[in-house]
Amino acid sequence: MIIVKIGGGAGINLQGIIEDLAQIQERFVIVHGANAVRDKLAEDLGQPKKVVTSVSGYSSVYSDETLIDQMMMAYAGVRNKRIVELCQQKGINAIGLSGLDGKAVQGVRNKGIRVYEGGKLKILRDYSGKPEAVNKSLLDLLLDHGYVPVLTVPIIDEQSTAINTENDDVVRVLQKTLRADTVVNLIEAPGFLEDKEDEGSLIRRIPAAELEAREQQVDGRMKRKMLAVRKLLEHGASRVVIADGRGEHPVRDALSGKGTVIE
Amino acid sequence: MIIVKIGGGAGINLQGIIEDLAQIQERFVIVHGANAVRDKLAEDLGQPKKVVTSVSGYSSVYSDETLIDQMMMAYAGVRNKRIVELCQQKGINAIGLSGLDGKAVQGVRNKGIRVYEGGKLKILRDYSGKPEAVNKSLLDLLLDHGYVPVLTVPIIDEQSTAINTENDDVVRVLQKTLRADTVVNLIEAPGFLEDKEDEGSLIRRIPAAELEAREQQVDGRMKRKMLAVRKLLEHGASRVVIADGRGEHPVRDALSGKGTVIE
Secondary structure (H helix, E strand, C coil): CCEECCCCCCCHHHHHHHHHHHHCCCCEEEECCCCHHHHHHHHCCCEEEEEEEECCCEECCCCCCHHHHHHHHHHHHHHHHHHHHHHCCCCEEEEEEEEEEECCCHHHHHHHHEEECCEEEECCCCEEEEEEEEEEHHHHHHHHCCEEECCCCCEECCCCCCEEEEEHHHHHHHHHHHHHCCEEEEEECCCCCCCCHHHEEECECCHHHHHHHHHHHHHHEEEHHHHHHHHHHHHHCCCEEEEEEECCCCHHHHCCCCCCEEC | EEEEEEEECCCCCCHHHHHHHHHCCEEEEECCHHHHHHHHHHCCCCCCCCCECCCCEEEEECCCCCHHHHHHHHHHHHHHHHHHHHHHHCCCCCEEEEECHCCCEEECCCCCCHHHHHHHHEEEEECEEEEECHHHHHHHHHHHCEEEEEECCCECCCCCEEECCCCCHHHHHHHHHCCEEEEEEEEECCCEEECCCCCCHHHCCCCHHHHHHHHHCCHHHHHHHHHHHHHHHHHHCCCCEEEEEECCCCCHHHHHCEEECCC
């Protein structure tokens, strides 16, 4: 079993990715983002992201109802259905699912962000949370009958409300439940870079044992991504490949070891 | 088996409809529209519908790539996922599907519209067509495992391209394939009206045998709707109820005979 995570950047070569996947013999599940589509939609609608800063100085996107609507349009709507269409054209019998559909991805809603507002401490609650479980029987049912699940956010919380979450966390829960041995993460870079400004500084291989030390050297989004990889390996993945989603054959290249291979 | 078609108008009481459906013992499938959401989105994006007029004087919406993207956002995206969310909250284990997902609804693309452009005859081809088949084995698989399919456009054509179609036609193919005995069509009116300006002019009952004569008395969209009903009955539906989707209990009322009952 392979989990293929397709990044949501505008430069991702969807055509190439799906053509490669059509050649794969092993079972696979797709998880995808759509941030470029969503950002464009938000801009066109004049609904920019709201960012809030917690009392501890941590900034995060405020997922209100408008943002969830945008995610349903961008992620579960146009990006998901265009990927499903492309899959069908290449002979992959894909079925797009948000985490809401058949409770495919179930999460727990965040308790709220502690913020100062007008000098007063306040708890701001939004529609965001962490995935905790996937509906394995639904995914197995579809896979056993030849359908390929194409998963994306939003997911469903304990009150059956739509919530935003990180796709990396969805991949983690999915890997653990489906016991996928390989996770391919297709991004808009050649892989993990020593210097994020220099695409020539690709780290070709990171032994699993070195991952924690590597995590200390980086920060921000990259640190979170490395932590996500470490968790995948702890939960039984034997190989994680962070690879370029922009090339002619992104999946073929990733599976043949191009990119950053962590095992 | 009941097919419940939920109109896409802004006045439709989704909450009431889903609460009613949660009480139903019989199997059902949902088909829904989203025209209010789509029109609002198109307006907010500054992408109005393009209407073309054929050489024979017939006007129709031109379904270009932008329109299909909008449909994916409005129909398969936010409207579908909000309905699925509501279903899950009421205990219905819904799975949203566009016609693309698992080739749930397969159609044939229109050959093109003959138009005059700059005095010259031209064939304008768009992404629209007619549904011809549904993936019965997928719908049965889901229903047999306790999932309720929530279907919407776009559908998939013979080249696996996303195309626009009329939801009434989707309902027709679905009824024929699933052999549904009852079709409930929830709209923003009390049912078929003698005078479309007067909600008090509800036609309570139309015997199937009178339907063709009735069709001759009306025109435009209503004529198309009556033709659609006639085809449902010809293909084995025993009862079609056109009922108000705006009330407190739209489905309960419809099944108890409020609205226009055609049988």
